[in-house]
Amino acid sequence: MKFEYLIEGGDFIRAGHASSDIKKILNQLNLDPAIVRRIAVSMYEAEVNVVAHAFRGVMKVNINPERILVLVEDEGPGIPDIAQAMQEGYSTASDKVREMGFGAGMGLSNMKKNTDILDIHSAINRGTVVKMTTFTKSGAS
């Protein structure tokens, strides 16, 4: 099964919409709720990062019995130093974004903790690609 969602930069009202939709689909597949929650957390963080830091993006989700693949590609400023961005507490979020409770600098580390494989590529002034793989059976990898 394949799904695709457009994500608009700056649209905090709709942020989380794609993730919520996919979570409902995953719940219907009778997967372990703990694994569904892990996928939900990592998807949400990737989705919100497009809203908070990029101009626009697309989230593609590919579901098969062994694994869930989430690909988030955006057009945006890119991440100059991915290792630095991964550090908890590092954030370039604007004051306006922080007022809403974003910008703790924990999104990327939540993605890391909640996926089996996290792969990030970024090109400055072009955009960022985040690929997250989660296996449906805990222990399989």
Add this chain to the structure above:
Amino acid sequence: MITIADIVSNLNSSVLAGSDKLQRPVKGAYASDLLSDVMGKAREGELWITMQTHKNIIAVASLKDLSAILIVNGGKPDEDTLATAQSEGVVILGTEARSFSTCGRLYKLMEGDALV
């Protein structure tokens, strides 16, 4: 284990959305105003205490399977947010009390349960 209804009656709070789900158990609580902190640290079935009122709290609560959101300081989400909460099955409570006293009273109420 206590339920959301126990919290409503003991903590001087009102139900802003999800009044049909007050029998849901509350396994614990997490207090934070940073969304990705809640995403990372709150656990399934817990009550989330916050002053945030904007629409994204719904997605956080529902994606993490939290029991309910308790908004302190008299904060009220807008109508659209409350309607979304209702349709997504997210319970929102509100209290005029501040965060510290709310947590204190809740801690007392839950002391019998295994708090972690």
